[in-house]
Amino acid sequence: MKKILITGASGFLGSVLLRKAAETWETTALHFAHAAQNPAHSRLLRADLTSGPDVEALFKNFRPDVIIHTAAQTQVDVCEADPSACRLLNVEATKFLAEKAQKIGSRFIYISTDLVFDGKKGNYSEEDPVNPLSHYARTKAAAERVVLETCLNAVVLRIAILYGKSPLHRYSFSEWLRQSWEKKQPTPLFADQFRTPIWVENLVNALLELASSEFRGILHLGGSQRIDRYSFGKILANILGVSDDLLIRKSMFDPNPSAQRPQDVSLNISLAKSILTTPLLTVEEGLRLAYRRQ
Numbered sequence: 001m002k003k004i005l006i007t008g009a010s011g012f013l014g015s016v017l018l019r020k021a022a023e024t025w026e027t028t029a030l031h032f033a034h035a036a037q038n039p040a041h042s043r044l045l046r047a048d049l050t051s052g053p054d055v056e057a058l059f060k061n062f063r064p065d066v067i068i069h070t071a072a073q074t075q076v077d078v079c080e081a082d083p084s085a086c087r088l089l090n091v092e093a094t095k096f097l098a099e100k101a102q103k104i105g106s107r108f109i110y111i112s113t114d115l116v117f118d119g120k121k122g123n124y125s126e127e128d129p130v131n132p133l134s135h136y137a138r139t140k141a142a143a144e145r146v147v148l149e150t151c152l153n154a155v156v157l158r159i160a161i162l163y164g165k166s167p168l169h170r171y172s173f174s175e176w177l178r179q180s181w182e183k184k185q186p187t188p189l190f191a192d193q194f195r196t197p198i199w200v201e202n203l204v205n206a207l208l209e210l211a212s213s214e215f216r217g218i219l220h221l222g223g224s225q226r227i228d229r230y231s232f233g234k235i236l237a238n239i240l241g242v243s244d245d246l247l248i249r250k251s252m253f254d255p256n257p258s259a260q261r262p263q264d265v266s267l268n269i270s271l272a273k274s275i276l277t278t279p280l281l282t283v284e285e286g287l288r289l290a291y292r293r294q
């Protein structure tokens, strides 16, 4: 059985990835401040990726075939408030891991984001230049460069916004909506901000296929549909069979004091479709599968 190392196993993506990877890989998974699940055939370790000694200890006598690095400071407003802590985890810790991967000959898959683009164009392909608007996105773009410069067998996987359920009940976009509506809380959503959302289970299947492939370089992975947040909410409300009265239509040009968000970071996923056999679903298809028991 091939060995895989997953960072961020207590996070939204990492928790779903760990559960699926443990079915076919000898899995080692890392968490830090929060608990993570520990499925059969997996080894769960606690490590601070910003600590040199923690990372050194991890790789002592351990050579994973593949490392999937999902851990990051992902909250855009937290990154604005504490840019140096954000950079330490998102860039420096990534550099350290990529160096380790190169040294021990592991394949390294770095999870990046559609937010590396400024959103002025939309339908971004892998060749389009990045122009991050927030500190979070700048650290992700910086880490992309470091990974590609450091590790030969590396993939920079730019993913779109995720939706679906997590075994750890971490909030995703769809879960935030569902739980807000359960509590009768209104959900203001931009009708003029576009992404290509992907169901987390769909992404994980594509990611594990990619882990076993020979592809190297930058790859875009999102769902098959460009959509605004308000329309996404409408589809979810319809699938859940709940009223859409709590959906509040907003514009991103309304006054907003938080970090700048790009308008259209939809991803062109033609390359992913040409190299992967995993079908990349539309929002309607993904949401129906994610919420079919409700």
Ligand SMILES: NC(=O)c1ccc[n+]([C@@H]2O[C@H](COP(=O)([O-])OP(=O)(O)OC[C@H]3O[C@@H](n4cnc5c(N)ncnc54)[C@H](OP(=O)(O)O)[C@@H]3O)[C@@H](O)[C@H]2O)c1
Binding pocket: 007, 008, 009, 010, 011, 012, 013, 014, 031, 032, 033, 034, 035, 047, 048, 049, 050, 069, 070, 071, 072, 073, 074, 075, 089, 111, 112, 113, 114, 140, 159, 160, 161, 162, 163, 170
């Ligand atoms: N979610 C999305 O819609 C989305 C969209 C585009 C790109 N991405 C990218 O996808 C990746 C996963 O996102 P996510 O939403 O799953 O993230 P998340 O739920 O916020 O989880 C972040 C993970 O990073 C870990 N972490 C934080 N500080 C750490 C440290 N010092 N040492 C070790 N681990 C640490 C956390 O562990 P503890 O909680 O245990 O500390 C947690 O497991 C990220 O790289 C993100 O940039 C996500």
